[in-house]
Amino acid sequence: MLETNNIYLQKPENLGNLLRDKSLTFCIIGIGRVGLPTALSFANAGFQTIGLDINTDLVESINSKKYPLPDEPVFGKIFDTVLSNKKFRATTSLEESIPHSDVIILCLPTPMDDENIPDYSALESVSKTLNKFLSKNSLVIVESTVEPGFIEYEFTTNIEGENKTLLAGKDFGVAVCPENANPGEIYHDFTNLPRLVAGIDEKSFQFTHDIYKYVFNVKLIDMPNCRSANAVKLTTNVFRDINIAFVNELAILYEKLGIDIWTVLDAAKNKYNFQIHLPGPGVGGPCLPVNSYQFLNTERKLGGNILNIIRAARKSNEYMSQHVVNLINTSLKEKNINIEDSIITILGISYKPNVSDVQIAPSKKIISLLEKQASEIRIYDPFFKSTNVFSHNTMKNMNDALMNSDVLVLVTGHDEFRELDLEEIRKIMKNPILIDCQGIIDSKKAKLSGFTFKGIGRGEV
Amino acid sequence: MLETNNIYLQKPENLGNLLRDKSLTFCIIGIGRVGLPTALSFANAGFQTIGLDINTDLVESINSKKYPLPDEPVFGKIFDTVLSNKKFRATTSLEESIPHSDVIILCLPTPMDDENIPDYSALESVSKTLNKFLSKNSLVIVESTVEPGFIEYEFTTNIEGENKTLLAGKDFGVAVCPENANPGEIYHDFTNLPRLVAGIDEKSFQFTHDIYKYVFNVKLIDMPNCRSANAVKLTTNVFRDINIAFVNELAILYEKLGIDIWTVLDAAKNKYNFQIHLPGPGVGGPCLPVNSYQFLNTERKLGGNILNIIRAARKSNEYMSQHVVNLINTSLKEKNINIEDSIITILGISYKPNVSDVQIAPSKKIISLLEKQASEIRIYDPFFKSTNVFSHNTMKNMNDALMNSDVLVLVTGHDEFRELDLEEIRKIMKNPILIDCQGIIDSKKAKLSGFTFKGIGRGEV
Missing domain, CATH: 3.40.50.720 (NAD(P)-binding Rossmann-like Domain)
Known part of the structure; x- marks a missing residue:
């Protein structure tokens, strides 16, 4: 020994x-x-x-x-x-x-x-x-x-x-x-x-x-x-969780007010004491959601309601997957398509761009909400090609995933999705509806290409 | 014309x-x-x-x-x-x-x-x-x-x-x-x-x-x-209101856990994606509280519960005045002093340091909560000397305000209060209790000088 x-x-x-x-x-x-x-x-x-x-x-x-x-x-x-x-x-x-x-x-x-x-x-x-x-x-x-x-x-x-x-x-x-x-x-x-x-x-x-x-x-x-x-570690991470939740809440408000949150945030970051966080379909990964619940677990053991912002933030971030499904449903209704007859294509399932990681990914909840409704769900993610994730077989290439599809939902902002050829995509889709969860699609271009476009926080009128 | x-x-x-x-x-x-x-x-x-x-x-x-x-x-x-x-x-x-x-x-x-x-x-x-x-x-x-x-x-x-x-x-x-x-x-x-x-x-x-x-x-x-x-203006200001509320909630948690939030925040600011905000007795002034309520007013007109973080943040920030009073009461109890017999001295009433402005200042609520209980409330603020604020006559100098007082509550972090001579102050006070709402008093020094010390987020053990 x-x-x-x-x-x-x-x-x-x-x-x-x-x-x-x-x-x-x-x-x-x-x-x-x-x-x-x-x-x-x-x-x-x-x-x-x-x-x-x-x-x-x-x-x-x-x-x-x-x-x-x-x-x-x-x-x-x-x-x-x-x-x-x-x-x-x-x-x-x-x-x-x-x-x-x-x-x-x-x-x-x-x-x-x-x-x-x-x-x-x-x-x-x-x-x-x-x-x-x-x-x-x-x-x-x-x-x-x-x-x-x-x-x-x-x-x-x-x-x-x-x-x-x-x-x-x-x-x-x-x-x-x-x-x-x-x-x-x-x-x-x-x-x-x-x-x-x-x-x-x-x-x-x-x-x-x-x-x-x-x-x-x-x-x-x-x-x-x-x-x-350990308190520092949680403080810094939960700071991000609550600030993402804050802009997610504003995203929903601004959609109703005809305001584009990405334009607002881009302007806001000029303020010396503002720090930008971006809205999205939820917060995933092995850290942030868990860290918030760790704080809430500490509060639970102590008794009393102390951490109401963290509690509200978790709810709001977790609600975003439902909000994405709402955007899909509203778009389908606008085009008189029954969701039961629709093919929905999810682009990106990782919890954040450019990593091969689906821990607590918002895509999971979006998919589980959709699979109760849609006729078919197709998944394409460059980090998860031809494999099985969330009990779904993923596609090998994006074109196959979009062929005759009714709705394209851009969930994760992988680099590969930053330069989508909207003209080409529109041609192969059946009913070109585009839902952008990451604020990376130019809505004017999408509409010009013939898409019905909606996005998180995209309250343009 | x-x-x-x-x-x-x-x-x-x-x-x-x-x-x-x-x-x-x-x-x-x-x-x-x-x-x-x-x-x-x-x-x-x-x-x-x-x-x-x-x-x-x-x-x-x-x-x-x-x-x-x-x-x-x-x-x-x-x-x-x-x-x-x-x-x-x-x-x-x-x-x-x-x-x-x-x-x-x-x-x-x-x-x-x-x-x-x-x-x-x-x-x-x-x-x-x-x-x-x-x-x-x-x-x-x-x-x-x-x-x-x-x-x-x-x-x-x-x-x-x-x-x-x-x-x-x-x-x-x-x-x-x-x-x-x-x-x-x-x-x-x-x-x-x-x-x-x-x-x-x-x-x-x-x-x-x-x-x-x-x-x-x-x-x-x-x-x-x-x-x-207008959305940008509100977004940037309400960002601050919710982040101050977040650290206020953590301050209360950390008091219970034996953690000093000022030490935690000082370490946290080394993280590249963390932005520091400081806890305190509440958020005042003509902007931040109003801006949060402006968002909530918009939400009210739209209907639905969207802005739950902002709502929680306002509650938490407004609760801090009660928390300050709780710290005072706990300290008095520890020293077996009846608050009804006590003289409480408020240092600083402006809503923020080094300005002559009491719009929506947290000091107002602290004073109104205390005046139902304490025998006497004295106010000293270098920007409000010998005048009348919140129906109280303010003192001309700090020494008079502290003479025979039981509790010193440092509410506003005016520069004048950053170098308090604790030894001298202890001598003229009757029961030297010190409540620091701004994290500017060295607790070890205060205790060595004979003070019973408590502060927002000061969970030292």
Whole structure:
């Protein structure tokens, strides 16, 4: 059995040597969208790095040198390098990884259940496991986004165990360094964006600070405690969720008032203290919706109605899929077409442009609302060609998806959809109705090309 | 009677000459906080300018060369100049001003009634008056902040009159150029911030554009119609109202979680897509609260629940005064003091720092909640010394206000309050309780000085 360096027993001044000598072993638990690039970053910095995951397919695929994140290409090269030089390997075995690691970094997802209650079971289960497998004097760092207080009052207590066989601040350290990378831009974000750091004690904080400074060399923001660091992460993300909801509400208002919200926002951004957010068919992805519900979960546990704006924002953002369906229905009625007889083509299902990711994507709800009504739903997304998503077979090319279709719904603003040839599309569609959820279609051109045009926030008269 | 230049009959290429020759006469209706600086700007550019107001005291005072806006000092000098060179005079007479003016600019306030319904009576009354007094071929420009559609569907129709004795787009032009200056910084804002311009037709737009470019020489943002321009103004201001409400909600949450929101926000602002707003005792002033209620008024007229975030934001911002009183009560209870026996000192009553302005100030509600409970309320504000505000006599100096007081409530962050000598203040207070609504007091220092300290969002443990 490999010995650890008992990092938590080290004097702070010794950490520099351990880093320079690459003596530390890192174990990244959860090697998905964020965890794998994190593991690759540590391996690429020269450290022995183990990726631990319960997904046996993923682990086997990685160990067979198959890189699973095509939309994070820079890490693809690093992946090849660190597998070749054997700095990195993946495993499903706790015994093989945790006890032999100096630093355990948790990049586990924090999803939600069907009632939008955050689900920390992965973190809870691992923290209980750590009680059994953690070598004494290790350092545990949580990158996952959790509610303020979760680290102090649940996670750390779980590692200590019911019988306090390990004592936090004595036998092991705990710190947080919330990840803040955007899918599709992870390499850029890892090497550019500031990171928050906090620990349950000075040593946990300082070691984590020095390790992340060494490996990522970005600005680090020192926070006084873990709950404050986690609060920052939620504050910045939920800020975006509520501001998108705000412009979504205005989009619906402006449609009724004959105002184009994209023109309004384009003018508004000239104001020095205004920050632009764009309306759309809803807010998806692994972060923003969950983060809002994390705050609401904290409020629920405290009791009382405090976070009414966040609650309203979630409702408004979630309503947008229904609003898109309303725009479709209104357009069909204007042309006297029964939705039951109509073919509706969805362009784009990713939750945001130019990524291959449908986590909590608004397209899912739009499709599920439409499939109760429309005769046929066709899906085309350049990132999901000829596959099955949301129980629908996706199309291989856009033309097939639009042939004889009645309604084109542009849901995701992938680059490929920014230069649509409207004249050509109109020719192959049966009833050319165009619904633009992203404000990227020139409505005048669309109308000139013969489309019935509607869009989110497009209240032109 | 002076002839007008029939500006609306002019060819666009002639306007340049009229501007260069200073041949145009401007009438500014409403010469208050924004209207007077506007009038002074036109007069200072060399144009004969008349300020029309129903406030006879104000008009007399201006014509006696008494400058009424001490916190806008740059315009004080311009005031002296343009009164001396007779480019500017004030009047209460419609007959003397409107018929002889080429361009009528409305800077009338748009307040609210007791039910928070926007009150456009000043604009409505003036627009009906314009039907009678406007010379044909004049241009009417509205700077007041109104709901989208008000110009097209109410204001312009009023000028035309029930019998259509004047026709918009034929006998007169109408445009908007919403003011966007901050009280206390009006000269800076007039000469730096971009302005929105829109008209009911191309001519109204173009003339207004050229006039404002000539007089103010700032970036002008062309909008396709008046309602869109007014929508931009409301969008940018209400953005701030909802974001302040968001951090106010978080402030209350973080107090319960043992988190200091000021530390969180200071860290959060490192995130490239986060914009900081600060919590406080509520949002006051002549703009933000009214602007939110203007949107809600539009929604009410349309029917349906669209703007739930704005509604929630108003509630949360208005709740903050009660929250401040709760902090006071909790502190008093902790020290076993009956509020009925307590003296409470309010520092700062202006709605924002360093201005002499109590319009819709949160201090008003705080004081009215406290006066039902406390034995004595003392008010000190450097901008309101020895006067009467909210039916209270204000104090002449801070020491007198704090002598034997039980609670110091720092409501407005005037510069004078940023360097309080806590040691000295503690000595003269009876029960030194300090409530900081602005996050400017170092809580550790306050506690070391012997204060019981609480503050909005100060959940330190």
